[in-house]
Amino acid sequence: MSVQTNNQSARAAHRPWVQEAALIANFYGKRGQLHSLRDDLVRGLDLLPLGQHDYANATTKTFLRHFELPAASAHDTTVVQLALNMPGAVEAAWRAMREQLEAVLPDDSALTAVWGYTLIYQAELAQDVPPATVLAELLPAARRLHSPVSEQPQTLAQTDMPGGLVGLIDLPLQGDGLNAATVYIALSQPDSNNRLVRDVLYNPAAALLMADLTAHKGYHQMRQYRLGGLDVQYRHNMKTLSSHTDILLDNLTRATVTAGELDDLASGSVAKCCGIKQLSCNSERNECVVGEHSTL
Numbered sequence: 001m002s003v004q005t006n007n008q009s010a011r012a013a014h015r016p017w018v019q020e021a022a023l024i025a026n027f028y029g030k031r032g033q034l035h036s037l038r039d040d041l042v043r044g045l046d047l048l049p050l051g052q053h054d055y056a057n058a059t060t061k062t063f064l065r066h067f068e069l070p071a072a073s074a075h076d077t078t079v080v081q082l083a084l085n086m087p088g089a090v091e092a093a094w095r096a097m098r099e100q101l102e103a104v105l106p107d108d109s110a111l112t113a114v115w116g117y118t119l120i121y122q123a124e125l126a127q128d129v130p131p132a133t134v135l136a137e138l139l140p141a142a143r144r145l146h147s148p149v150s151e152q153p154q155t156l157a158q159t160d161m162p163g164g165l166v167g168l169i170d171l172p173l174q175g176d177g178l179n180a181a182t183v184y185i186a187l188s189q190p191d192s193n194n195r196l197v198r199d200v201l202y203n204p205a206a207a208l209l210m211a212d213l214t215a216h217k218g219y220h221q222m223r224q225y226r227l228g229g230l231d232v233q234y235r236h237n238m239k240t241l242s243s244h245t246d247i248l249l250d251n252l253t254r255a256t257v258t259a260g261e262l263d264d265l266a267s268g269s270v271a272k273c274c275g276i277k278q279l280s281c282n283s284e285r286n287e288c289v290v291g292e293h294s295t296l
Contacts (some may be wrong), residue, residue: 044104108177163195
């Protein structure tokens with residue numbers, strides 16, 4: 001946990017070289033299955049219909065789109081795209097907008113059909129301000145929903161885009177639901193007619209959208225293998241097997257164990273104990289791998 005001095009806090013409260021804060025959120029999921037998420041956002045943010053698939057709150061300048069992408073690689077995908085805007089100091093505005101989203105999405109329940117989501121913390125640079133310097137200063141303000149402040153925030157990658165600079169801050173490696181977040185900071189050049197937002201960040205044809213979707217699909221598939229709970233289930237069931245073995249051995253010393261119980265133990269491999277089909281387990285290395293069952 002970092003502690004700011006009064007001077008640091010005052011500096012963070014007002015940075016004259018960045019303004020016009022926005023928070024863009026893209027949610028990607030199974031085609032036709034994000035209606036519940038859309039409805040939660042519409043209710044929670046007091047949005048009204050604006051056309052067939054668009055919603056808005058003119059007072060708060062909040063906009064939502066719910067659409068399917070025409071690309072063949074996105075035939076199975078629905079996107080919910082949200083843009084919040086707020087005046088005032090950029091970091092305070094970003095925090096307030098994130099807290100708005102957190103209030104609408106307090107847990108994973110609305111994200112069961114979501115492969116992942118992206119938060120883009122966007123602001124406009126003042127004239128003649130180097131974007132890389134501003135990006136480094138703003139890093140602590142950008143994070144996923146319901147996430148603590150990072151002690152060592154860093155930029156994973158950054159690139160110049162038409163109308164500004166985009167920096168990648170976080171990747172969806174920690175799990176599903178609220179943890180499945182990609183985080184960017186996007187800084188628009190002044191007097192660019194909002195080109196970075198219009199062409200790169202926010203609309204169904206935005207340049208970042210398809211690349212972002214493809215990445216989320218890949219990370220979602222990767223998490224199914226890495227974070228599917230196999231290791232936790234394996235350790236749990238190994239403890240169960242060990243306890244059962246201890247009981248049988250204890251009973252054996254008392255000549256109370258039955259032949260059927262010994263048969264069950266002898267024929268029950270670690271993989272069978274784990275109760276997972278097509279999983280091979282090695283008790284010596286304390287690991288499970290996907291494959292055919294093995295027996296001890």
